Amino acid sequence: MTQGTARAQQNNIPVGIALMLAATVVFALQDGISRHLASSYNTYMVVMIRYWFFAAFVIALAARSRGGLRAATRTAQPGLQIFRGLLLASEICVAVFAFTVLGLIESMAVFICYPLLVAALSGPVLGEKVGWRRWAAIGVGLVGVLIILQPGMGVFNPWAVVPLISALMFALYGLLTRYAARQDSTATSFFWTGVTGAVAMTAVGLWFWEPMSAPDWRWMALLCVSGALGHWLLIKCYEMAEASAVQPFAYFHLMWTAILGITVFGETLRSAVIIGAALIVAAGLFTLWRERAQSRSR
Structure with a gap:
Protein backbone atom coordinates (compact mmCIF):
# COMPACT_ATOMS: atom_id res chain seq x y z
CA MET A 1 0.00 0.00 0.00
CA THR A 2 1.46 3.35 -0.95
CA GLN A 3 1.23 6.35 1.33
CA GLY A 4 -1.97 8.29 0.67
CA THR A 5 -3.97 5.22 -0.33
CA ALA A 6 -7.07 4.79 1.79
CA ARG A 7 -6.77 2.06 4.41
CA ALA A 8 -9.44 -0.62 4.57
CA GLN A 9 -11.24 0.00 7.84
CA GLN A 10 -12.81 -2.54 10.13
CA ASN A 11 -16.14 -2.21 11.85
CA ASN A 12 -15.80 -4.79 14.62
CA ILE A 13 -18.47 -3.52 16.99
CA PRO A 14 -17.89 -5.89 19.97
CA VAL A 15 -14.14 -5.16 20.03
CA GLY A 16 -14.78 -1.43 19.63
CA ILE A 17 -17.21 -1.50 22.56
CA ALA A 18 -14.72 -3.36 24.76
CA LEU A 19 -12.04 -0.78 23.96
CA MET A 20 -14.43 2.08 24.72
CA LEU A 21 -15.37 0.56 28.08
CA ALA A 22 -11.70 0.16 28.99
CA ALA A 23 -11.04 3.76 27.97
CA THR A 24 -13.88 5.05 30.17
CA VAL A 25 -12.40 3.33 33.22
CA VAL A 26 -9.02 4.95 32.59
CA PHE A 27 -10.54 8.37 31.91
CA ALA A 28 -12.57 8.28 35.12
CA LEU A 29 -9.39 7.56 37.07
CA GLN A 30 -7.70 10.48 35.33
CA ASP A 31 -10.56 12.80 36.28
CA GLY A 32 -10.07 12.14 39.98
CA ILE A 33 -6.28 12.49 39.87
CA SER A 34 -6.46 15.60 37.69
CA ARG A 35 -8.86 17.29 40.06
CA HIS A 36 -6.57 16.54 43.00
CA LEU A 37 -3.45 17.89 41.29
CA ALA A 38 -5.07 20.90 39.62
CA SER A 39 -6.46 22.03 42.97
CA SER A 40 -2.89 22.49 44.21
CA TYR A 41 -0.81 23.19 41.12
CA ASN A 42 -1.11 25.09 37.86
CA THR A 43 -3.11 23.28 35.18
CA TYR A 44 -0.57 23.93 32.42
CA MET A 45 2.24 22.41 34.48
CA VAL A 46 0.21 19.32 35.34
CA VAL A 47 -0.75 18.72 31.71
CA MET A 48 2.80 19.43 30.51
CA ILE A 49 4.38 16.78 32.78
CA ARG A 50 1.74 14.29 31.73
CA TYR A 51 2.58 14.95 28.09
CA TRP A 52 6.31 14.48 28.70
CA PHE A 53 5.65 10.90 29.72
CA PHE A 54 3.13 10.47 26.94
CA ALA A 55 5.65 11.61 24.30
CA ALA A 56 8.42 9.41 25.71
CA PHE A 57 6.06 6.45 25.67
CA VAL A 58 4.92 6.89 22.06
CA ILE A 59 8.49 7.45 20.84
CA ALA A 60 9.70 4.28 22.60
CA LEU A 61 6.73 2.34 21.23
CA ALA A 62 7.34 3.60 17.71
CA ALA A 63 11.05 2.79 17.89
CA ARG A 64 10.26 -0.85 18.74
CA SER A 65 7.54 -1.27 16.13
CA ARG A 66 7.94 -2.48 12.57
CA GLY A 67 9.61 0.20 10.50
CA GLY A 68 10.73 2.15 13.57
CA LEU A 69 10.35 5.90 14.01
CA ARG A 70 10.46 6.55 10.28
CA ALA A 71 7.33 4.47 9.70
CA ALA A 72 5.51 6.01 12.68
CA THR A 73 6.16 9.57 11.57
CA ARG A 74 5.24 8.97 7.93
CA THR A 75 1.83 10.45 7.10
CA ALA A 76 0.11 11.89 4.06
CA GLN A 77 -1.90 14.21 6.30
CA PRO A 78 0.55 15.98 8.64
CA GLY A 79 -1.68 19.02 9.00
CA LEU A 80 -4.56 16.88 10.25
CA GLN A 81 -2.31 14.98 12.66
CA ILE A 82 -0.80 18.16 14.11
CA PHE A 83 -4.25 19.69 14.50
CA ARG A 84 -5.47 16.55 16.30
CA GLY A 85 -2.55 16.74 18.73
CA LEU A 86 -3.07 20.42 19.46
CA LEU A 87 -6.81 19.92 19.81
CA MET A 108 -19.17 15.88 33.99
CA ALA A 109 -22.87 16.79 33.85
CA VAL A 110 -22.06 19.11 30.96
CA PHE A 111 -19.14 17.24 29.40
CA VAL A 125 -17.85 14.51 8.96
CA LEU A 126 -17.36 10.78 8.36
CA GLY A 127 -20.30 9.85 6.17
CA GLU A 128 -21.46 7.20 8.65
CA LYS A 129 -25.10 6.14 8.86
CA VAL A 130 -26.86 6.85 12.15
CA GLY A 131 -30.21 5.07 12.33
CA TRP A 132 -33.16 6.03 14.49
CA LEU A 149 -26.74 13.85 38.14
CA GLN A 150 -30.11 15.43 38.95
CA PRO A 151 -28.60 18.68 37.71
CA GLY A 152 -29.38 21.68 39.87
CA MET A 153 -28.75 25.35 39.37
CA GLY A 154 -25.00 24.68 39.37
CA VAL A 155 -25.23 23.26 35.85
CA PHE A 156 -26.53 26.61 34.63
CA ASN A 157 -23.60 28.45 36.17
CA PRO A 158 -21.89 30.62 33.50
CA TRP A 159 -18.75 28.53 34.09
CA ALA A 160 -20.66 25.59 32.57
CA VAL A 161 -19.62 26.88 29.16
CA VAL A 162 -16.07 25.67 29.95
CA PRO A 163 -16.85 21.92 30.01
CA LEU A 164 -19.24 22.45 27.10
CA ILE A 165 -16.32 23.75 25.04
CA SER A 166 -14.30 20.79 26.26
CA ALA A 167 -17.04 18.39 25.12
CA LEU A 168 -17.14 19.90 21.65
CA MET A 169 -13.35 19.73 21.35
CA PHE A 170 -13.25 16.11 22.49
CA ALA A 171 -16.03 15.10 20.10
CA LEU A 172 -14.17 16.71 17.20
CA TYR A 173 -10.94 15.00 18.26
CA GLY A 174 -12.66 11.60 18.23
CA LEU A 175 -14.13 12.17 14.78
CA LEU A 176 -10.82 13.40 13.36
CA THR A 177 -9.10 10.34 14.83
CA ARG A 178 -11.50 8.11 12.93
CA TYR A 179 -10.98 10.19 9.79
CA ALA A 180 -7.18 10.02 10.10
CA ALA A 181 -7.36 6.22 10.45
CA ARG A 182 -8.49 5.98 6.82
CA GLN A 183 -4.90 6.58 5.76
CA ASP A 184 -2.74 6.34 8.89
CA SER A 185 -2.18 3.48 11.31
CA THR A 186 -2.91 3.59 15.02
CA ALA A 187 0.84 3.86 15.67
CA THR A 188 1.12 6.94 13.46
CA SER A 189 -1.85 8.72 15.02
CA PHE A 190 -0.61 7.80 18.50
CA PHE A 191 2.86 9.16 17.75
CA TRP A 192 1.62 12.48 16.40
CA THR A 193 -0.85 12.89 19.26
CA GLY A 194 1.82 12.50 21.93
CA VAL A 195 4.66 14.44 20.33
CA THR A 196 2.57 17.36 19.09
CA GLY A 197 0.90 17.76 22.48
CA ALA A 198 4.21 17.55 24.34
CA VAL A 199 5.83 20.25 22.21
CA ALA A 200 2.82 22.56 22.55
CA MET A 201 2.43 22.06 26.31
CA THR A 202 6.15 22.50 27.00
CA ALA A 203 6.08 25.84 25.19
CA VAL A 204 3.33 26.95 27.59
CA GLY A 205 3.80 24.94 30.78
CA LEU A 206 7.45 25.82 31.53
CA TRP A 207 6.32 29.36 32.32
CA PHE A 208 4.14 28.02 35.15
CA TRP A 209 6.53 25.60 36.86
CA GLU A 210 6.18 25.19 40.66
CA PRO A 211 7.55 22.68 43.21
CA MET A 212 5.52 19.51 43.80
CA SER A 213 5.43 17.36 46.95
CA ALA A 214 6.67 13.74 46.92
CA PRO A 215 3.19 12.19 47.36
CA ASP A 216 1.83 14.30 44.52
CA TRP A 217 4.69 13.19 42.28
CA ARG A 218 3.40 9.64 42.77
CA TRP A 219 -0.08 10.75 41.76
CA MET A 220 1.45 12.49 38.77
CA ALA A 221 3.20 9.27 37.76
CA LEU A 222 -0.11 7.40 37.85
CA LEU A 223 -1.74 10.17 35.82
CA CYS A 224 1.01 9.91 33.21
CA VAL A 225 0.66 6.16 32.82
CA SER A 226 -3.14 6.29 32.63
CA GLY A 227 -2.97 9.16 30.14
CA ALA A 228 -0.92 7.19 27.65
CA LEU A 229 -3.05 4.09 28.08
CA GLY A 230 -6.40 5.86 27.84
CA HIS A 231 -5.69 7.66 24.60
CA TRP A 232 -4.20 4.57 22.97
CA LEU A 233 -7.42 2.71 23.81
CA LEU A 234 -9.50 5.50 22.30
CA ILE A 235 -7.45 5.63 19.09
CA MET A 240 -11.92 -0.77 15.04
CA ALA A 241 -15.51 0.51 14.94
CA GLU A 242 -17.76 3.30 13.71
CA ALA A 243 -17.80 6.25 16.09
CA SER A 244 -21.60 6.36 16.23
CA ALA A 245 -21.79 2.67 17.20
CA VAL A 246 -19.48 2.82 20.23
CA GLN A 247 -20.56 6.19 21.61
CA PRO A 248 -23.45 4.92 23.80
CA PHE A 249 -20.86 3.08 25.88
CA ALA A 250 -18.99 6.30 26.58
CA TYR A 251 -21.71 6.99 29.18
CA PHE A 252 -20.00 4.40 31.39
CA HIS A 253 -17.43 7.14 32.05
CA LEU A 254 -19.96 8.75 34.37
CA MET A 255 -20.76 5.49 36.12
CA TRP A 256 -17.09 4.81 36.89
CA THR A 257 -16.78 8.39 38.16
CA ALA A 258 -19.70 7.74 40.52
CA ILE A 259 -18.06 4.54 41.78
CA LEU A 260 -14.82 6.43 42.33
CA GLY A 261 -16.68 9.08 44.30
CA ILE A 262 -18.33 6.49 46.53
CA THR A 263 -15.26 4.37 47.25
CA VAL A 264 -12.62 7.11 47.47
CA PHE A 265 -14.45 10.30 48.42
CA GLY A 266 -17.21 8.75 50.56
CA GLU A 267 -20.13 9.94 48.50
CA THR A 268 -23.56 8.40 49.08
CA LEU A 269 -25.10 5.97 46.58
CA ARG A 270 -28.48 7.45 45.71
CA SER A 271 -31.36 5.51 44.16
CA ALA A 272 -31.13 7.90 41.21
CA VAL A 273 -27.61 6.62 40.52
CA ILE A 274 -28.85 3.02 40.37
CA ILE A 275 -31.79 3.89 38.08
CA GLY A 276 -29.67 6.06 35.80
CA ALA A 277 -26.87 3.48 35.56
CA ALA A 278 -29.42 0.79 34.66
CA LEU A 279 -30.73 2.93 31.80
CA ILE A 280 -27.20 3.58 30.54
CA VAL A 281 -26.33 -0.12 30.57
CA ALA A 282 -29.64 -1.02 28.91
CA ALA A 283 -29.04 1.51 26.14
CA GLY A 284 -25.57 0.13 25.50
CA LEU A 285 -26.72 -3.49 25.47
CA PHE A 286 -29.55 -2.64 23.09
CA THR A 287 -27.10 -1.03 20.68
CA LEU A 288 -24.86 -4.11 20.78
CA TRP A 289 -27.88 -6.40 20.20
CA ARG A 290 -29.01 -4.34 17.20
CA GLU A 291 -25.54 -4.44 15.64
CA ARG A 292 -25.33 -8.23 16.05
CA ALA A 293 -28.84 -8.69 14.65
CA GLN A 294 -27.99 -6.60 11.60
CA SER A 295 -24.73 -8.52 11.07
CA ARG A 296 -26.59 -11.85 11.07
CA SER A 297 -29.19 -10.56 8.57
CA ARG A 298 -26.60 -9.37 6.03
Missing part, protein backbone atom coordinates in the same frame (compact mmCIF):
# COMPACT_ATOMS: atom_id res chain seq x y z
CA LEU A 88 -6.45 17.14 22.38
CA ALA A 89 -3.83 19.04 24.43
CA SER A 90 -6.09 22.10 24.49
CA GLU A 91 -9.13 19.99 25.40
CA ILE A 92 -7.32 18.43 28.36
CA CYS A 93 -6.36 21.87 29.67
CA VAL A 94 -9.94 23.12 29.32
CA ALA A 95 -11.36 20.01 31.01
CA VAL A 96 -8.96 20.14 33.97
CA PHE A 97 -9.64 23.85 34.39
CA ALA A 98 -13.36 23.09 34.45
CA PHE A 99 -12.81 20.69 37.37
CA THR A 100 -11.30 23.52 39.39
CA VAL A 101 -13.94 26.18 38.64
CA LEU A 102 -17.12 24.08 38.43
CA GLY A 103 -16.29 20.86 40.27
CA LEU A 104 -15.94 17.30 39.02
CA ILE A 105 -19.61 16.29 39.11
CA GLU A 106 -21.01 19.48 37.60
CA SER A 107 -18.31 19.44 34.91
CA ILE A 112 -21.02 13.93 29.08
CA CYS A 113 -22.99 15.39 26.18
CA TYR A 114 -19.98 14.81 23.90
CA PRO A 115 -21.19 11.38 22.65
CA LEU A 116 -24.30 13.10 21.31
CA LEU A 117 -22.08 15.61 19.54
CA VAL A 118 -20.06 12.77 18.02
CA ALA A 119 -23.20 10.96 16.87
CA ALA A 120 -24.64 14.14 15.39
CA LEU A 121 -21.42 14.98 13.52
CA SER A 122 -20.41 11.46 12.44
CA GLY A 123 -22.73 11.73 9.43
CA PRO A 124 -21.50 15.00 7.91
CA ARG A 133 -32.63 3.05 16.81
CA ARG A 134 -29.09 4.16 17.56
CA TRP A 135 -30.32 7.70 18.17
CA ALA A 136 -32.95 6.28 20.53
CA ALA A 137 -30.31 4.31 22.46
CA ILE A 138 -28.11 7.38 22.81
CA GLY A 139 -31.14 9.36 24.00
CA VAL A 140 -31.98 6.75 26.64
CA GLY A 141 -28.38 6.86 27.83
CA LEU A 142 -28.57 10.63 28.15
CA VAL A 143 -31.76 10.31 30.23
CA GLY A 144 -29.86 7.96 32.53
CA VAL A 145 -27.08 10.51 32.88
CA LEU A 146 -29.56 13.23 33.82
CA ILE A 147 -31.22 10.96 36.40
CA ILE A 148 -27.85 10.23 38.01
CA LYS A 236 -7.71 1.87 18.71
CA CYS A 237 -11.43 2.00 19.47
CA TYR A 238 -12.18 4.42 16.64
CA GLU A 239 -9.99 2.43 14.29
